[in-house]
Amino acid sequence: MRAETGDVAATEPGDSAPIAPQAAHPLDELYLALKAERSEPAARRIASRINKELAKKGGATADLLIEWATKAIKEKNYTVANDLLDQVIVLYPDYAEGWNNRALMHLAAGNYAMAISDLSQALTIEPRHFGALSGLAGILRMTGKEEVALDVYRRLLEIYPQHRAAQRAVMQITEGLTDEAM
Incomplete structure (x- = not known):
């Protein structure tokens, strides 16, 4: 039986070695921070760090x-x-x-x-590559696939809520689809 105290794994007699807690991948931490960030400038800085990690x-x-x-x-x-x-x-x-x-x-x-x-x-x-999502949504929009583009923009905003261009696009597409329905 293994007992853990804090972040340090302990062993009891008979255990062969302690199991260290597994650290999250830096990209995972950055994406979590991006999703939680409410300041647009801070979100842009996090997005830039993500792009550097991806590169x-x-x-x-x-x-x-x-x-x-x-x-x-x-x-x-x-x-x-x-x-x-x-x-x-x-x-x-x-x-x-x-x-x-x-x-x-x-x-x-x-x-x-x-x-x-x-x-x-x-x-x-x-799947969280917001640049690829943005590009895909833009192409879909240019080719007249507004509803599919809207879904992709919404997916992008789940990852990067402060993405202003995606926010504007969602509003424009939603307004356009609402006008068409009338």
């Missing part, structure tokens, strides 16, 4: 490839950007930012179907 998951090679791809996107060289981002995804298939960045490239190129596909993959890896 760390790829490593130096992914960072360099994404940097080059971003430059290619700015130059509207989507073929090069796509090739670079494909390499990120092949090297790091569980890296949500790789998928999210390729989605942004597809969006810049006007390829909404591919952008939605990549955003869906990013959200499969990290």
